[in-house]
Amino acid sequence: MSPAITDSPPPTAPAPAAGDGWALFLDIDGTLLEHHRDPTGVVVDQDLRDLLTRLDRRLGGAVAVISGRSLASIDTLFQPMRLRAGGLFGIEMRLSPADPAVAAPEPPALAALAARAHAEFGHVRSIVIERKGPVLAIHTGPAPGTLDEVTRLAKAALPGLPPGYRIVEGNVGVELMPAQALKGDAVGRFMATEPFKGRRPIFIGDDVPDEHAFESVHRLGGVAVKVGRPEQATAAPYALADVAAVRAWLGDPQFPLLDRLARQEGRPLPATETPPRLSRMAGLM
Numbered sequence: 001m002s003p004a005i006t007d008s009p010p011p012t013a014p015a016p017a018a019g020d021g022w023a024l025f026l027d028i029d030g031t032l033l034e035h036h037r038d039p040t041g042v043v044v045d046q047d048l049r050d051l052l053t054r055l056d057r058r059l060g061g062a063v064a065v066i067s068g069r070s071l072a073s074i075d076t077l078f079q080p081m082r083l084r085a086g087g088l089f090g091i092e093m094r095l096s097p098a099d100p101a102v103a104a105p106e107p108p109a110l111a112a113l114a115a116r117a118h119a120e121f122g123h124v125r126s127i128v129i130e131r132k133g134p135v136l137a138i139h140t141g142p143a144p145g146t147l148d149e150v151t152r153l154a155k156a157a158l159p160g161l162p163p164g165y166r167i168v169e170g171n172v173g174v175e176l177m178p179a180q181a182l183k184g185d186a187v188g189r190f191m192a193t194e195p196f197k198g199r200r201p202i203f204i205g206d207d208v209p210d211e212h213a214f215e216s217v218h219r220l221g222g223v224a225v226k227v228g229r230p231e232q233a234t235a236a237p238y239a240l241a242d243v244a245a246v247r248a249w250l251g252d253p254q255f256p257l258l259d260r261l262a263r264q265e266g267r268p269l270p271a272t273e274t275p276p277r278l279s280r281m282a283g284l285m
């Protein structure tokens with residue numbers, strides 16, 4: 001943790017400059033990008049590339065995406081950019097932008113489950129089966145009832161998968177993943193390396209796997225921000241309404257929350273001082 005941030009500044013001290021002492025971790029789908037029925041249908045616009053480039057420069061390179069997508073998928077989306085990234089919930093790590101995207105292998109039992117899912121659900125238009133090596137996603141979208149059926153199939157297959165596999169039920173589907181697929185661990189690995197080391201992490205995410213990262217940044221003295229779905233329980237004490245709000249907040253040249261948090265170190269923000277675009281989740285702080 002950065003001494004410059006953990007040592008509360010005296011009340012009269014100026015707020016630290018926006019780029020000092022912070023590291024930024026961003027989920028992709030539902031946080032930086034609006035959802036699309038087909039995972040390959042989302043498009044990264046030039047504004048987002050420019051925003052990430054500016055943030056990276058401002059935070060001295062301490063910016064990474066932590067996603068359920070594979071590194072190859074992240075590279076395809078953001079090309080020609082090469083981001084620091086934790087892909088497949090941290091199974092595929094790229095700690096430095098110079099590192100290549102190395103794909104993790106698919107266990108045979110998971111390939112067999114993917115084939116079964118295709119046989120059972122391949123005809124359902126709303127269902128998309130995404131094979132990502134050691135992680136299998138079955139996206140159900142908003143179709144009523146299909147989530148239950150898909151979850152039943154995944155649960156029945158679980159005992160046949162390698163030890164440690166688990167099912168994560170997300171907002172619009174299920175993902176089967178090995179034990180080491182934990183976004184919080186990916187954050188921890190970045191935080192142990194330059195240029196993240198000694199900084200204070202911020203994680204912004206919208207879905208169930210992001211909760212592990214929220215808890216991780218809390219342990220590291222950081223800040224967790226949940227996007228959307230205010231009705232869901234979350235470990236994140238801060239909230240942004242949607243993708244547009246995330247991008248507007250990240251794009252604000254003043255970084256208002258960061259400066260304010262630094263001034264308020266160790267004390268919750270009074271409700272009246274909550275910045276307008278970033279609201280605290282009711283009852284969580």
Ligand SMILES: O=P(O)(O)OC[C@H]1O[C@H](O[C@H]2O[C@H](CO)[C@@H](O)[C@H](O)[C@H]2O)[C@H](O)[C@@H](O)[C@@H]1O
Pocket residue numbers: 027028029030031034035036037038039040042066067068069070130132137139140141170172173175207
């Ligand atoms: O951790 P994230 O960056 O949020 O990635 C989570 C999953 O995102 C993608 O799936 C989700 O978004 C798709 C595009 O909007 C949508 O079609 C799908 O229903 C959502 O589940 C991605 O395809 C997955 O591999 C990620 O695990």
